Amino acid sequence: MDARALRSEFPILDQEINGHPLVYLDNAATSQKPRSVIDAVKRYYELDNANVHRGVHTLGSRATDAYEGAREKVARFLNAASAREIIFNRGTTTGLNTVAGGYARQQLREGDEIVVTQSEHHSNLIPWQQAAKATGATLKFIPLQEDGSLKLSDVEETITERTRIVSIAYVSNVMGTVHPVKEIAAIAHKNGAIMVVDGAQSSPHMKVDVRDLDVDFYAFSGHKMCGPTGIGALYGKTALLEKMEPIEFGGEMIDFVELYDSSWKELPWKFEGGTPIIAGAVGLGAAIDFLESIGLDEIDRHGRELSRYAYGRLSEIEGIAIYGPxxxxxxxxxxxxxxxxxxxxxxxxDTEGIAIRAGHHCCQPLMRWLKVSATARASFYLYNTEEDVDRLVDALVKTKEFFQL
Known part of the structure; x- marks a missing residue:
């Protein structure tokens, strides 16, 4: 994979910020978009814009084919058993809330357990807090090791026969830790629990096979993997999705409506009330095509190599604290x-043209665990290079001088 050559596919990177060539290192928040994705969305609006499923005219048929074609691409991308297991939505947050609201609140009883970690993004913590409060379930936390990783022996001790749901991020958005999701899923299932995965940081970087991992639900966002904002998907095993109630009601998700009762469409449409995010789905499909043309294994290798290089270079700076493994x-x-x-x-x-993220990264409990109020985060993607890391290090040295450290 040639990261330098790939940069030319991303128009936004060809600019200067404060007189310096842009170095974009905020990819964990959102990635940039290649021309192929931008063109796919533009082409949809210029040629195929219509509502889906409802119309019999040509534009409606083309829009429906594009929308459902994108669903098929997502199913192949995750190796789902069927496209019926793919629910389009706004992104990871919506997907996790759908499981917490549509599954957990129906299935949990007082004394049941939900297991998470202290390193979860708020989107994979607050929905479970609310589900626990609504049902009387107990929220439990797998302890973290000093570097933010998990020990399987701790997982086995935390998950019990009372555990009904285990929900963990595949990759931490703060520590960069890659958790052993497959092994955790096996422990959850052995105890009769389901496994939910926050895939916001994993789907952009690595090949995900939901059937090999044997996870029950998997949520991800398109905008972190070269797709548009406002589109994502929830994967769920058919048997679980069929027994869930939708949490959003209205047009398109219904089968029959009477004055005092209604029935729902079959999967996946019972979870997609209202006009769906059609252009977003088209863009997500184009993003998947783009990533697969490069190869997820290559993207994963490149990201890990850059993070190792960055860890080593940053470690050379006296007085810096680096978090995670x-x-x-x-x-x-x-x-x-x-x-x-x-x-x-x-x-x-930013005055040096370098974009990073600073704050609590929607992980306030983790910040308290780290005993800090906030951190700085440099996150890399397929168009970043070692030269970008070198510019980051040089700028941090200037920052030290500026603050007289």
Whole structure:
């Protein structure tokens, strides 16, 4: 994979910020979009724009074919057993809320357990907090190791025969930790629990096979993997989706409507009330085509190599604290520079044309576990290079000088 050549596919990268060529290192928040995705969305609006499923005219048929074709691509991308197991939505947050609202609140009883970790994004914590409050279930946390990783022996001790749901991010958006989801799923199933996975940070970087992992639900967002904002998908095993109630009601998700009762369409449409995100699905399908043309294994290798290189280069800076494992890390590095607030670090880096993320990254419990209020995060993707990391390091050295550290 030639990251330098790939940069030319992303128009936004061909610009200067504050007089410097842009180095975009905020990919864990959102990735940039290649021309093929931008063109696919543009082409849909110019040629095929119509509502789906309802019309018999040509534009409606073409829009429906494009929308359902994108669903087929997502199913192949995840190796789902059927496209009926793919629910289009706004993204990971909506997917996780759908499981918490449509499955957990129906199935949980007082005394049941939901197991997560302290490193979860708020989107994979708050829905379970609310489900526990509504049902009387107990929320439990698998302890973290010093580097933010998990020990399977701790997983086995935390998950019990009372556990009904285990929900974990495949990749931490702060630590970069890649959790052993397949092994955790096996432990969950052995105890009669289902396995839910937050795939926001894994789907952009690695090949995900939901059947090999044997997960029950898997949620991800398109905008972190070269797709448009506002589109994502929830995978669920057919048997579980069929017994779930929808959490959003209205047009298109219904079968028959009477004055006092209604019935729902079959999968997957019973979960897609209202006009769906058609252009977003078209763009997501184009993003999947783009990523698969490069190869997810190559993207994963490149991200891990860049994170190792960045970990080593950042470690050369005196007074820097780096969080997360030194190995088995996905494409990001989170750090603090002395006692300088991460927002100040990010502001100085922006003057050098370098975009990073600063804050609590929607992981406030993890920040408290790390004993910090916030961190700075540089996250890499397929168009980033070692030269980008070198510019980050040089700019951090200037930041140290600016703050007289």
């Amino acid at each position: 030194s190995g088995n890390r996905s494409g990001l590095v989170t750090f603090n520079l002395g006692d300088v607030h991460p927002h100040d670090v990010a502001t100085v880096l």
